Amino acid sequence: MPDIDLNTTVNTTLTLWSSLLTIIVSFALGIMISVTYIKTHVRGYYSQNFSLTLILIPSVIAVIILLVGSNVARAFSLAGAFSIARFRSTAGDPKDISYVFFSMAAGLACGVGLFGYAALFTILLCAFIVILCKIDFGAKKTCSKILKIIIPENMNYQGAFDDILKKYTTNYQLYKIKTTDLGTLFELVYTITMNSDKNEKEFIDELRCRNGNLSIVLSMDANTSDS
Structure with missing residues (x-):
């Protein structure tokens, strides 16, 4: 009679109802995390695809944990399969990465059967995120902007606009x-902090007189500037 590997029988105690409960709870927690992401995202702009992904991640992780169980060989096989996958999407908001780990943690807790703890930490973290968003935690008092100035090639750009920048900004580089x-x-790109007492139109008009009425771009947020 062939030997029976005990590791292959670990997950035979899984029942249909426990599996369904795991998927339902993890899916519900994913919806809660996704809604929190949508409600707290900057200026209400968010990715629909990412919000849907946040709903699916807990369920996917929970199912993986259910299938792997305590089978070490199966776990190593799964790790090898994931190492083949390559993520080619561009880097997003650092906060989005924390939401991914948040969703994975919720799915992991559901996968090992700790539904109460999964629900508790999901509710608490969502509440903390909402509170931090409401109080605008970490927001800068002043808004940094990007200034792009086009000048002709025969113009010496070193210090060419320093007097104007000192007049209308509190900080520039x-x-x-x-x-x-x-x-x-030539295209000169500055980071500036506008003086709140100064008029932006007058600022741009003086720059236009200096650069020969060539293109000038003032971006409202340094984070939205083109590379």
């Missing part, structure tokens, strides 16, 4: 210079 239009123009 030239952090990038590049050629454009086949090298016939």
Whole structure:
């Protein structure tokens, strides 16, 4: 008679009802996490695909934990399968990464059968996130902006706009210079903090007089600037 590997019989105690309960609870927690993500996202702008992914992640993780159980060989096989997958999406908001780990933790807790703890920490963390969002925790008092100025190639850009920038901003820094239009123009990129007492239109008008009425772009948020 062949030997029986006890590891292969670990998950035979799974029942249909316990599996359904695990999937339902993890799915419900995923919805709660996704709704929190939608309600607390900056300016109400969010990715629908990511919000749907947050709903599915807990259920997927829970099912994986159910199937793997305590089978070490199966766990290593699963790790090998995941190592083959390559994520090619661009890096997003760092907060989105925390939501992914949040969803995975909820699914892991459901997968091992700790439904009460999973629900408790999900509710608490969602509440904490909402509170932090409501009090605008970590928000800057002043808004950093991006200023892009096009100048002709024969213009010396070093200190060319310093007097205007000192007049209309509380802080500025030239952090990038590049050629454009086949090298016939220069693009200067500044990070600036506008003086709240100054008029932005007057600021741009003075810059236009200095750069020969070439293109000037003032982005409202430094985080939205083009690379």
